[in-house]
Amino acid sequence: MPTLRFEDGSxxxxxxxVQVKAHLAELAA
Structure with a gap:
């Protein structure tokens, strides 16, 4: 199962x- 880590540590x-794009949009907001 792939796990994607974000710069904010989540x-x-x-x-x-869709989840990835939504999360990246939150980080960019």
Missing amino acids: ALTNPSI
Whole structure:
């Protein structure tokens, strides 16, 4: 299962592309 780690230290396990884009949008806000 892929785990994606973000610069803010959070991580999503097996995220969908929608979840990834939403999370990146939050970080950029």
